[in-house]
Amino acid sequence: MNRCWIGVGLLLLLLVLGLFTGVAMSRFLGDLAVQITALADKSPGNAQEMLAATAQKWKSHRFLTAVLSDHAPMNDADTLFLLLESGDEDDFRENALRLAQLLHQLSRSQLPLPENIL
Numbered sequence: 001m002n003r004c005w006i007g008v009g010l011l012l013l014l015l016v017l018g019l020f021t022g023v024a025m026s027r028f029l030g031d032l033a034v035q036i037t038a039l040a041d042k043s044p045g046n047a048q049e050m051l052a053a054t055a056q057k058w059k060s061h062r063f064l065t066a067v068l069s070d071h072a073p074m075n076d077a078d079t080l081f082l083l084l085e086s087g088d089e090d091d092f093r094e095n096a097l098r099l100a101q102l103l104h105q106l107s108r109s110q111l112p113l114p115e116n117i118l
Contacts, residue, residue: 022110025068028061029107033100040096044089069106077102098112 048061058081063113066074080099084092109116 004023004024019112021068022112025065026107026110029110030104032058033103033107036049036096036100036103039084040093040100044087044092047092048087051084055085065106069109073106077106 032054035050039051039054056079062074077099080095080102083095084099
């Protein structure tokens with residue numbers, strides 16, 4: 001019976017760690033999405049410093065995000081960051097909004113919501 005409680009304890013530990021990492025990653029990606037949405041209202045010339053800081057945050061947490069989520073949206077986010085950094089003024093707002101939407105979807109995919117559990 002003691003071994004059973006060890007197994008139950010390990011399962012509870014994994015559940016708590018999964019919930020904690022999911023909520024932390026969701027908060028991080030949500031904050032990035034808000035920052036990118038704020039960038040969409042600026043001109044590409046004025047937004048380069050804030051874009052560089054946001055891209056650096058993304059790159060520094062990319063490994064942990066890759067461990068916990070699907071790689072296809074992450075590759076799309078990398079592509080959109082490259083497009084934003086290239087400074088194309090015509091599509092800057094559209095790409096920024098697409099990136100913000102993608103990051104928001106990634107953040108919601110990590111929350112313990114009914115659609116994610118089922």
